[in-house]
Amino acid sequence: MRYVVRENREITNGIYRLRLEFDGIPTPGQFIMINCGGNTLLKRPFSICDHDADEIAIVYRIKGKGTYNLSKVKALDTLEVTGPHGHGFDMFDKFNNILIVGGGIGIPPLLFLSKKLKSKNLKIALGFKSDVFLVDEFKKYGDVVIATEDGNTGIKGYVIDVMKGEIKDIDMIYGCGPMQMLKAVKDMAEEYDVPCQISVEEHMGCGIGACMVCACKTKTDSGFQYKKVCKDGPVFWSREVVF
Amino acid sequence: MNLKINIGNLELKNPVLVASGTFGFGKEYSHYIDLDDLGGIMVKGLTLYPKEGNPPPRIYETPSGILNSVGLQNPGVDVFIKDELPFLNRFNTKVIANIAGETIEEFVSLAQKLNIDGVDALEINVSCPNVKEGGMSFGVDPNSVYAITKKVKQVSNKTVIVKLTPNVTDIKIYAKAAEDGGADAISLINTVTGMAIDINTRRPVFKNVFAGLSGPAIKPIALKNVYEAKRAVSIPVIGMGGISSAEDALEFMIAGATAVAVGTYNFISPTGSIDILEGIKKYMLRNSIFDVNQLINSINV
Numbered sequence: 290m291r292y293v294v295r296e297n298r299e300i301t302n303g304i305y306r307l308r309l310e311f312d313g314i315p316t317p318g319q320f321i322m323i324n325c326g327g328n329t330l331l332k333r334p335f336s337i338c339d340h341d342a343d344e345i346a347i348v349y350r351i352k353g354k355g356t357y358n359l360s361k362v363k364a365l366d367t368l369e370v371t372g373p374h375g376h377g378f379d380m381f382d383k384f385n386n387i388l389i390v391g392g393g394i395g396i397p398p399l400l401f402l403s404k405k406l407k408s409k410n411l412k413i414a415l416g417f418k419s420d421v422f423l424v425d426e427f428k429k430y431g432d433v434v435i436a437t438e439d440g441n442t443g444i445k446g447y448v449i450d451v452m453k454g455e456i457k458d459i460d461m462i463y464g465c466g467p468m469q470m471l472k473a474v475k476d477m478a479e480e481y482d483v484p485c486q487i488s489v490e491e492h493m494g495c496g497i498g499a500c501m502v503c504a505c506k507t508k509t510d511s512g513f514q515y516k517k518v519c520k521d522g523p524v525f526w527s528r529e530v531v532f
Numbered sequence: 533m534n535l536k537i538n539i540g541n542l543e544l545k546n547p548v549l550v551a552s553g554t555f556g557f558g559k560e561y562s563h564y565i566d567l568d569d570l571g572g573i574m575v576k577g578l579t580l581y582p583k584e585g586n587p588p589p590r591i592y593e594t595p596s597g598i599l600n601s602v603g604l605q606n607p608g609v610d611v612f613i614k615d616e617l618p619f620l621n622r623f624n625t626k627v628i629a630n631i632a633g634e635t636i637e638e639f640v641s642l643a644q645k646l647n648i649d650g651v652d653a654l655e656i657n658v659s660c661p662n663v664k665e666g667g668m669s670f671g672v673d674p675n676s677v678y679a680i681t682k683k684v685k686q687v688s689n690k691t692v693i694v695k696l697t698p699n700v701t702d703i704k705i706y707a708k709a710a711e712d713g714g715a716d717a718i719s720l721i722n723t724v725t726g727m728a729i730d731i732n733t734r735r736p737v738f739k740n741v742f743a744g745l746s747g748p749a750i751k752p753i754a755l756k757n758v759y760e761a762k763r764a765v766s767i768p769v770i771g772m773g774g775i776s777s778a779e780d781a782l783e784f785m786i787a788g789a790t791a792v793a794v795g796t797y798n799f800i801s802p803t804g805s806i807d808i809l810e811g812i813k814k815y816m817l818r819n820s821i822f823d824v825n826q827l828i829n830s831i832n833v
Contacts, residue, residue: 328595328596330597330598330796332800371802491588492589492590492591493591494591495554495799496799498556498559499554499555499560499561500591500602501553501585502588502590502591502600502602503588503591504590504605513584515584520560
């Protein structure tokens with residue numbers, strides 16, 4: 290499907306927010322695949338940061354040529370998009386005290402999740418290298434604590450350091466961010482025995498579960514199994530993921 | 533307009549197939565296209581036992597191509613027969629089971645297990661570059677290609693297709709080895725071996741160092757191999773390698789392919805295979821070609 294871009298602007302250094310007309314009904318944690326044009330071949334996966342009636346937003350960082358091309362797209366241009374794809378975050382009525390942990394460009398899908406969970410008691414821990422983004426939006430849905438590696442905003446350090454102070458009385462944890470952060474979140478969730486779901490990232494081919502390239506190593510009774518990030522994930526229970 | 537073509541005793545409703553490893557077992561794509569419209573489906577490579585495949589990363593984009601190192605992850609032939617084949621058999625298209633053994637005996641066992649209704653043909657995979665045992669090590673030895681083909685033909689009651697690797701000096705020798713072994717057809721090309729390096733770590737991108745290159749980047753190589761192979765054998769050739777448009781598919785047919793398979797392009801456009809079929813029909817109308825067979829090997833050299 291081709292959809293019309295409504296806005297594409299830099300919100301902080303190298304980080305862009307793109308709003309796109311969209312008629313699918315995504316759930317938090319799901320993603321779309323975008324043909325980024327130019328000389329790219331495969332579509333690129335982007336997690337959904339926000340969804341309104343007929344529109345979705347993604348927030349991305351310029352990383353390679355796909356995201357570079359995307360950053361040049363202008364309002365009223367059209368993009369070829371498939372999705373929403375994948376298994377997103379599971380939300381449970383029985384859990385009220387929720388901890389959300391995000392790092393860097395893993396933060397955007399957690400905004401959509403926070404919006405859906407806004408009636409709950411939300412604690413939101415966000416970690417950045419230096420420049421922060423989306424913080425004001427998160428504040429609409431819960432208490433936000435921030436860590437930056439250079440101490441630019443919030444405490445100086447990693448998000449996992451602030452997470453430690455927030456984990457008491459938590460029923461459920463959701464995380465998305467770099468692999469080292471996810472591993473630390475998983476370890477802490479297990480230490481405090483709190484159920485936890487994490488959204489993992491892997492390079493994708495088809496995005497629909499056919500090509501088997503986006504493998505996530507998961508535990509099974511007899512050993513391990515590679516699951517598909519695009520279809521079984523990108524959200525997994527932290528207990529099943531093998532780092 | 534006639535689109536029917538024959539691969540050995542097997543009649544396909546049209547010459548557009550989807551290539552093994554790019555289409556899973558069909559389910560995912562059934563949300564995008566009507567599988568009935570395809571000439572056939574070459575399913576993900578099957579092994580005798582479930583196979584977990586290679587550790588990630590498994591994919592890396594290159595100019596006009598992709599390197600992959602999946603390593604034949606699949607649930608094994610028994611699970612395929614029990615859980616995947618019934619779904620495929622709901623559609624009116626041909627099911628071509630791609631089999632990958634680590635030994636000649638495994639190829640024989642796979643062929644025996646697939647002597648069942650609902651499987652129309654076997655594609656012998658002696659050309660996967662991403663597994664240590666079997667795979668391309670067989671495909672670069674003409675004696676192995678001959679021996680495996682012969683053994684599989686002895687036990688199989690299906691149309692037998694041998695999938696060849698382009699990573700050889702002279703494709704004609706391998707095409708002939710398959711034909712001499714009794715193959716009903718050959719399919720080519722599998723991926724071209726390649727590699728990529730992360731300049732920051734100075735490590736190869738893939739744990740196996742080498743990976744398989746596919747996509748538009750390899751189309752000219754594939755076309756040349758199909759053209760040469762066709763001139764070495766009298767059995768049908770199924771052409772594949774980077775086909776991304778009806779024009780690409782037509783080039784392969786004109787070069788000698790009886791049928792074509794769409795591979796990597798399925799990732800880029802899930803409806804790509806059917807778009808290509810529609811494009812072939814339009815070309816035939818435009819050029820007053822009423823039988824697709826008239827196109828096969830129609831090259832003017």
